[in-house]
Amino acid sequence: MIPMFSMESAISPTGDTDVMMAVVLSLLGLCMEITAFNKVHDWTLRWLRKKSGGTKRTIAITAYPLDRTRTVISMVWGGIFTLFGLTVLIPVFRWFGIVWTLLAGAITGLAVWQFFVKKYPVSRGEQDDVLRQLDLLEDLRAAGLIDDREYWERRQKILEEL
Secondary structure, eight states, X not given: OOOOOOHHHHHOTTOXXXXXXXXXXXXXXXXXXXXXXXXXXXXXXXXXXXXXXXXXXXXXXXXXXXXXXXXXXXXXXXXXXXXXXXXXXXXXXXXXXXXHHHHXXXXXXXXXXXXXXXXXXXXXXHHHHHHHHHHHHHHHHHTTSSOHHXXXXXXXXXXXXO
8 A cells, every 4th residue: 555645644644634724724824914014014114205205216115225114114013913913813713823923923023123223224315415524524624624633523523423
């Protein structure tokens, strides 16, 4: 007799179809959770950019670089997904709800870590402003309008603001 191998026997050697269905539905649900989270995150970011007068070009850029606004949006939506998992999904779907809530909690935890711990790179606009200020300061020193001591003090002050 040839032994049969199926997904069902790999998940539950006793052949319990409830276990297999729970695993398959959990995987499908988690894919839906990630997709839904990304959609609401991007929708919120585009809405905020439109409200703040962003152009089409700035609205289209939604992936990188990370900034504090994106992190706050991730914290809010991750918290909503976690609460949804705790209040609705765990009582109704048990294991699927637990996995959903753990994933949403991980998303929220990552956003909290990014907000409070991670150092964000200086944005391109801020970098250009700093370079312009340093160039202006160099021009003032070259023209003799400020002395070396004042040049280095102002330069240090500009760099500390980064």
